[in-house]
Amino acid sequence: MSDQIPTREEQDGDGEVRYRMLYESEDKVYIRHIRGFYTRIRKYTGLPLLALFFFTPWLNIEGRQAVHFDLPARQFHIFWTTFGPQDGFLLAWLLIIAAFALFAVTTWLGRVWCGFTCPQTVWTLMFIWAERICEGDRNKRMKLDAGPWNAEKILRKGGTHALWIFISLATALAFVGYFYGIRDLVVDLAGFQAHPQGVFWVGFFTFATYMNAGFLREQVCKYMCPYARFQSVMYDRDTLTVHYDARRGETRGPRKKGIDYRAEGLGDCIDCYWCVQVCPVDIDIRDGLQYECINCGLCVDACNSVMDKMEYPQGLIRYTSEDELETGKTQLLRPRLFGYALVLLLMAGLFVQQVVTRSPIEAEVLRDRGARMFRESQGLIQNVYTVKINNMDQAPHEFTIRVEGKVGYDYTLRMPRDIYLKAGEIFAVPIRVSIPKEQLKDAKHDIYIxxxxVDKPELVDKHQTVFIGPKR
Incomplete structure (x- = not known):
């Protein structure tokens, strides 16, 4: 069986279909540095996200790390709130919200997440920046790679890889620090006292970042990311993506500035290939919409800069829709996008309401399985329960327990000790609830524990259970 496949019906001049190896390695992509509107947007979105990622672990709140995913203790501390295993449904809820946000944004703006805020794109562009600092722009990098190894090449390549390793190590420390505790991690690593698991994960994420952003780059977006494969399901004719205006640009061809190129049958595209040279995934946007395109807008900036030099109008490559290219109009408000946005707002509102109204204490009441259904002593009917209290607040508290039930009943509660729980502590205490036998009118009725x-009465949890007595 052949391991070759045809590529887009590509043919040679004699009409023969060309084949490529199914697992053929691709040439290195050399990206040209460009400035423009979308480059600035990426800076304004990427830098705050990078600052948030790297500096959040160093924030302290009330003597602890502000964001700390403490897996051994099964507690997620996020600023002033602590979440435990019982809050797992909130994580599932948040993932569903993220999915609907992805659907809505993709239907509206295409793969804008990939082009501006995806970690793979952001870190890849950081690594390309390190290359440019040490080795120069595109042409210099190509010449350096093609040339022989000498002192200059070793120095420049060594500087590039040193910056890559520094960025990768900083990334790994910040990421693992969310789970290990960033201050403990740095101190333990510096003193060679870090836990082996911590050392392993720092090394793993350093290597993974170094490989993904340094070498794999566009291969991750093309072949490993599933988003590229199912994005077309969310696209429609009014989705705003990067398009080449073929009616305006064709026929392509070089020309001199100031000549009447229209009279020669040429369009606005001068075939300079800048749109290809700046593309992080190495595609030609002039070939039409392609699944590899991450909507980064770099080709738009490159083309606009060439149009300015040629004194042509901007927008030969631009963010637009298929309908706008064909009819000059695009419909922003459409049923599918409206439906996604409505569901997203509804779910996000309910999620925020659930988090805001969530009680930082939780009580669980169980009837003692080792005891009889009820006991009778000195004219009292007694039931035994185990109350499990989880203090999910950030501060210690003393707790009281009381019983509520039918009006006219005298409930007596006894427990062996006062309840004082530290932040995050879980404690189970047995209690004994008694009712005078002559007052007990029903064999079974509901009570509330x-x-x-004590210090914050608004922290309260009420749990319903059953009190059992003798049949009348």
Whole structure:
């Protein structure tokens, strides 16, 4: 069986279909540095996200790390709130919201997430920046790679890889620091006292960042990221993506500035290939919409800069829709986009309401399985329960327990000790609830075990259970 496939019906001049190896390695992509509107937007979106990622672990709140995913303790500390295993549904809810946000944004603006805020894109562009600092712009890098190894090439390549390793190590430290504790991690690594698991994960993420952003780059976007494969399901004719205006640009060809190129049958495209040279995934946007395109807008900036030099109008390559290219109009508000946005806003609102109203204490009440259904002593009917209290607040609290039930019943509660729980502590305490036998009119009725913080009465949790007595 052949391991070759045809590529886009590509043919030679004699009409023969050309084949390529199925696992053929691709040439290195040398990206030209360009300035423009979308380059500035990427700077304004990327730098704040990078600052948030690298500096958030160093923030402290009330003597602890502000964002700390403490897996051994099964606690996620996020600023002033602590989440535990019982809050797992919130994580699932958040992932569903993220999915709907992805659907809505993709339907509206295409793969704008990939082009501006995806970590693979952001870190790849950081590594390309390091290359440009040490080795120069595109032409210099190509010449350096093609030339023989000498002192200058070793120095420049060594500087590039040193910056790559520094960025990769900083990335790994910041990421692992969210789980290990960034201050403990740095101190333990410096003193060669870090836990082997911590050392392993720092090394793993350093290597993964170095390989992904340094070598794999566009291969991740083309072949490893599933988003590229199913994005077309969310696209429609009014989705705003990067398009080449073929009616204006064709026929392509070089020309001198100031000549009447229209009289020669040429379009605005001078076939300079700058749009290809700046593309991080090495495609030619003039071939039409392609799944590899990440909507980064670099080709738009490159083409606009060439149009300015040629004194042609900008927008030969621009963010637009298929409908706008064909009819001159595009429909922003459409049923599918409206539906995605409505569901997204509804789910996000309910999620915020759930988080805001979430109680930082949780009580669980279980009837003692080792005891009889009820006990009778000195005219009292007694039931035994185990109350499990989880203090999910950031501060310690003393808790009281009381019983509420039918009016006219005298409930007596006994427990062996006062309840004082540290932040994040879980404690189970047995309690005994008694009712005078002559007051007990039903063999079974509902009661409520109420757990409340002494110093903060608003921290309260009420749990329903059953009190059982003798049949009348």
């Amino acid at each position: 109420v757990v409340q913080a």
